[in-house]
Amino acid sequence: MLRMVFATLAVALAFCAPSIASAQIVGTVTVGYEDDEYDNGDSYIAEDQETGPFLGAAIAAPLMNGNDNWIVVGEGRIQSEHEEYSYGDEDHENVAHGAVHVGYRTDKWTVAGFYAIENDHGSDVQEVGVEGQIYLPKMTLEGTAAWGNHDGSYCCDDYDGWNAQANLVYYFNNQWSAGANVGYASWDYYDGDTELTTVGVNVEYRVPSTNYSIRGAYVHGEADDTYGEYSSDTFQVAFVVNLGADTAQERDRSGAGLSGADSFDLHYRLWESTYIL
DSSP states (O other), rough: OOHHHHHHEEEEEEEHHHHHTOOOOOEEEEEEEEEEEEEEEEEEOOEEEEEEEEEEEEEEEEEEEEEEEEEEEEEEEEEEEEEEETTEEEEEEEEEEEEEEEEOOSSSEEEEEEEEEEEEEEEEEEEEEEEEEEEEEEEEEEEEEEEEEEEEEETTTTEEEEEEEEEEEEEEESSEEEEEEEEEEEEETTTEEEEEEEEEEEEEEEOTSSSSEEEEEEEEEEEEEEEEEEEEEEEEEEEEEEEESSHHHIIIIITTOOOOHHHHHHHHHHHHHHTTO
16 A cells, blocks of 8 residues: 555655754655556557656665764655556556665675565555665666565465666766666466566766756566566656765765665566556
8 A cells, every 4th residue: 555655765764864864865856757658469468558757755874873884765656657558448546666775885885675565556565675786986786686575355366576687877977877777577476477578778967066867768678478478668757856965976876876676666567567457
């Protein structure tokens, strides 16, 4: 339920509160729009498109005052989706996730674990995951992995899945950065399973002498389901307010750039939109 998502964020903010009070935070507030296009191919999938605005936020802060190595991150995302189906029907859903990350960081790397709650079409998925980053002079490398489970209210509505993703971000200068990612997810449900692979690219421009950025992203997905194959194309554009960091590189390496819950969120939504039908 969405109230569980917001409860997760509230717990994260409670941990961050001492650092927020002393202005030791780094983070983002993101307002954007997403368009998911589905090519149903030979599958039974009937959904053609999901579109809608989204709001996201991430706050990273020291877990303990006076120790910048241990960090806690609270982050979440909510999206309003307008859904269109090949047989003419339309629907509307609010989808969201909230996550708490705890990690240890140095100037060379970060390792972390996280707990998150996903909600889509009224189904809650609780997940745990690990993530790590390696810092090079002009580049950040990241790897994430997570497992999630949904216990349904009746016998045929239980499923679980896991995902992994590798990300690379290159910082050209203090204004421009670009990234690429590859991901994989596998889902098991009552009478079938799905394997999903994704590849994506993104770019961000930070307006000089401001806290504002413009971000764009594209992700292509290919799914092999028990009942057929389908593909997806996801387009995102967003306006980002940056908190407590002068550059994208500094922001991302504070912990606010940890993306394990976000990658699971996208993989789950690309799968759930087909499973629910």
